[in-house]
Amino acid sequence: MASTHDPRSINRIPYLKSTIEKLAEKQMKNGLHVRFLENCLEDDLVPSRLRLKLKIHIGNDETSKYFQESIDSLLKKVSLEICDRLKEVHQRRAIKLGNELEEHRDELKSIIKGNTGIFDEELLKKTESKKEKLMACPIAKLQKLNKERNNDTGQQETIALQITNEKSKRSNQKPKESAKADKFVVSKQNVK
Structure with a gap:
């Protein structure tokens, strides 16, 4: 670790701060992805x-x-499995970013002798501000998906009702057709 008298370590402070900010933002975004997928x-x-x-x-x-x-049911199961695996990828990525973040924060603390309070507060404010802005998108997406599901459910109910109506029409037609066939047989017998 570098000492405070080392000019190279002091010159590294802006780089570390910038890197920590970028890592914190990436970690936050991955966390939002995980939450959305959950x-x-x-x-x-x-x-x-x-x-x-x-x-x-x-x-x-x-x-x-x-x-x-x-087929649609099978595809939905596979899609949900993909969704679950993607969630796991984002979780692993968030953990990896968190580890990198800690390494850079430790290095920064060693250079400035542990006095990172102001920087930490500013970083938290920036990250939370961006997080609040970004959270509106997943919430809107979830609402849209729920609306689509409700519409799909309504369409499926309509299709099921149409199928039931078709079945009842067919079941009503079959006795009539068989009655016509019976009349035809009867009329043939009368002819003989």
Whole structure:
């Protein structure tokens, strides 16, 4: 470690302060990513950029609709797994940045003999100010994802209602068709 009389160490102070500020901001941003992804996972939401989509067209019948729903369900599970793994990446990155931050802070403390109180306060204010500004974005994203999910749920309910209506129409048509067939058979018997 360098002494306070070493001109190289005194010249290093601006570099260390700048580096500490950058590391603190990166760590804060990674923490925000972790929190956002945790909230998504808790609410069973997939951020739009992590959503996997695959549309398979095998017809316009109920079977193809159910097949597509099962594909969508699988893709959502995989998307949530990706979301969880991305959260872990951001957590590891935040820890690594925290370790680097501590190393630089220790070096700065050794140069200025542990008197970093004012710098620490300024750093905290800057970081918290940026954090407050950045937090509005994840909150808005979560609200949007919840709204999309509610709309999707409404659409799924509408589709389910349409399928139920189609089934009831078909079940109502089958007896009529069979009755027509019975009448035809009866009329044939009358002809004989």
